[in-house]
Amino acid sequence: MTILDVRGISRRFGGLQALSDVTFSVPKGQIVGLIGPNGAGKTTFFSTLCGLIKPDSGAIMLDGTSIVGQKPHKVAGLGMTKTFQNVALFAESSVLDNVLTAGLLRHDVEKARERALACLDRVGLRSVAHKMAGNLSFPERARVELARALCTDPKVLLLDEVMAALNPVEMQEIMDLIRQLRDDGITLLVVEHHMRAIMAICDRILVLNFGRLLADGSPREVANDPVVIEAYLGRSAEGHV
Amino acid sequence: MKRWIAIVVIVLVAMAVPQVLNPSGYWMRVFTLTLLFAAMAQAWNLIGGLANQLSLGHAAFFGIGAYTSTILLLKFGISPWIGMFAAGALGGLAALVIAVPTMRLQGHYFALATLAFGEVARVIANVWTSLTGGPGGLSVPFVPPSFAAYSFKQLLPHAYIALVALIIVTVIFEVIRRGAMGYRLRAIRENAAAAEVIGIDTTKVKLQTAVISGVLTAMLGTLFAQVAVFFDPDTAFSAASISIRVALIAIIGGVGTAVGPILGAFFIVPIEELMNDLFSSGAAGLSQLIFGVILIVVILWRPRGLVTIFEALRARLQGRGAQS
Numbered sequence A: 001m002t003i004l005d006v007r008g009i010s011r012r013f014g015g016l017q018a019l020s021d022v023t024f025s026v027p028k029g030q031i032v033g034l035i036g037p038n039g040a041g042k043t044t045f046f047s048t049l050c051g052l053i054k055p056d057s058g059a060i061m062l063d064g065t066s067i068v069g070q071k072p073h074k075v076a077g078l079g080m081t082k083t084f085q086n087v088a089l090f091a092e093s094s095v096l097d098n099v100l101t102a103g104l105l106r107h108d109v110e111k112a113r114e115r116a117l118a119c120l121d122r123v124g125l126r127s128v129a130h131k132m133a134g135n136l137s138f139p140e141r142a143r144v145e146l147a148r149a150l151c152t153d154p155k156v157l158l159l160d161e162v163m164a165a166l167n168p169v170e171m172q173e174i175m176d177l178i179r180q181l182r183d184d185g186i187t188l189l190v191v192e193h194h195m196r197a198i199m200a201i202c203d204r205i206l207v208l209n210f211g212r213l214l215a216d217g218s219p220r221e222v223a224n225d226p227v228v229i230e231a232y233l234g235r236s237a238e239g240h241v
Numbered sequence B: 001m002k003r004w005i006a007i008v009v010i011v012l013v014a015m016a017v018p019q020v021l022n023p024s025g026y027w028m029r030v031f032t033l034t035l036l037f038a039a040m041a042q043a044w045n046l047i048g049g050l051a052n053q054l055s056l057g058h059a060a061f062f063g064i065g066a067y068t069s070t071i072l073l074l075k076f077g078i079s080p081w082i083g084m085f086a087a088g089a090l091g092g093l094a095a096l097v098i099a100v101p102t103m104r105l106q107g108h109y110f111a112l113a114t115l116a117f118g119e120v121a122r123v124i125a126n127v128w129t130s131l132t133g134g135p136g137g138l139s140v141p142f143v144p145p146s147f148a149a150y151s152f153k154q155l156l157p158h159a160y161i162a163l164v165a166l167i168i169v170t171v172i173f174e175v176i177r178r179g180a181m182g183y184r185l186r187a188i189r190e191n192a193a194a195a196e197v198i199g200i201d202t203t204k205v206k207l208q209t210a211v212i213s214g215v216l217t218a219m220l221g222t223l224f225a226q227v228a229v230f231f232d233p234d235t236a237f238s239a240a241s242i243s244i245r246v247a248l249i250a251i252i253g254g255v256g257t258a259v260g261p262i263l264g265a266f267f268i269v270p271i272e273e274l275m276n277d278l279f280s281s282g283a284a285g286l287s288q289l290i291f292g293v294i295l296i297v298v299i300l301w302r303p304r305g306l307v308t309i310f311e312a313l314r315a316r317l318q319g320r321g322a323q324s
């Protein structure tokens, strides 16, 4: 069953074609990796999916509902949200309040607090629930982003480099969490620069280059695709792009 | 628990104060105005504190409130108690009209745009003579004293009405601040894009807040009209003595907290009156100058408002408790 269907999405910023004719669809319950060099348009694509950026053309269907031109809060209500690569927390609020606020999308304050604590448990941040979000380290803040997005009860979750700056142990924890979320029925799109992590957790990988979809296949297929190696993997010997 | 005791004591003291003042005297008037301005600053605090948008146009709602009830009383003999609700409805409508175009503006631009709207309201009130009486102003007509007619022989009942108004507005502020809307407003204030992405209808929340603030401010304008008895467009829609003053009271007291506007009003309104009294015989503008200097000193000393004095005090007490 298709949960997300993207048809011919294009978006220009002045003279720059940030996205051009991106088309693919995702069945429910997949973990899809989205990779590509810096500036390829990954973040722009996520912002377009969740309604922060309007595409110049194209169609997006979320679970059978057209969401192009809808505001982000509508898209969140329909079940798709994202984390921010640069971390966009409510810095002067507590970690708990950051996550609780997302729970208010579907619950009252009391229920949202319970949900928020459960989400903080899942990302391993329950112990800092009462700290001010702005005072956390960068990796911790990225995990608050994840907990907050989770607390909206999404069907489709877009993760924009949540593993940046994590140590290997923390990275493994997040990878386990992503698999658990998939098992819970959430569909995930994951932008990540750590190739090993991407290859390990993703059922499928999309490669974006200059706003264009270059390849779409299993990790093995993509890793062996000559076009991808030529345009992208070939440029970095250490496997960390 | 301690908190509730403090609140009860403060309310009891506030209820006792009018009993020791001359029932129609100068200080009764100052006390009543202080309570009304505290309530207005509290209504402003919804937008200025929770949404963190510096509105300098609240005189528009205030003036609409004063004029609506008074015109209804003059033309149709309708009691200001009822006129107050018509005032609230029009104040809410005006807030909606102002909020729709200004909502997206940030910082200085929002402040300037709302200031402009307030001035437009003042000009309209001056020009629309057939409705408002124009620059000549309006007098609240005398009606035989009764509670139903909102007409009293003394100032004393006005003080109690103002006290009840302040309590109601403060409770509304606190309920909003602690509830779902408070969380949403803080989220919008700290990161509007993130707030949208996690499902907050930022447009709707801002409009709701503006309308609630506009309704309350207009209703307080009605109460003010009964105390002032006479007003004209330049006083009821005044940028300096209403819009900016209300914002100043909340800022000096501490925005975003329920205590801030009350502290601010009890500091600013009496001091302003006192300065005018003490220095009225001196050079023109001397009282304003001294008042301005006092404000600057307070702002430099407590940039986040007088409310932080209590926070510092509490921290010191707790520190002492921990040592012993």
Ligand SMILES: Nc1ncnc2c1ncn2[C@@H]1O[C@H](COP(=O)(O)OP(=O)(O)O)[C@@H](O)[C@H]1O
Pocket: A013, A016, A018, A036, A037, A038, A039, A040, A041, A042, A043, A044, A045
């Ligand atoms: N709001 C914007 N205005 C103009 N250019 C933008 C904007 N957002 C992104 N870009 C440009 O679009 C391109 C894609 O950026 P981005 O989506 O952030 O790439 P990635 O996330 O893949 O690194 C970059 O060249 C970037 O400079």
Ligand SMILES: [Mg+2]
Pocket: A042, A043, A044, A085
């Ligand atoms: Mg990016």
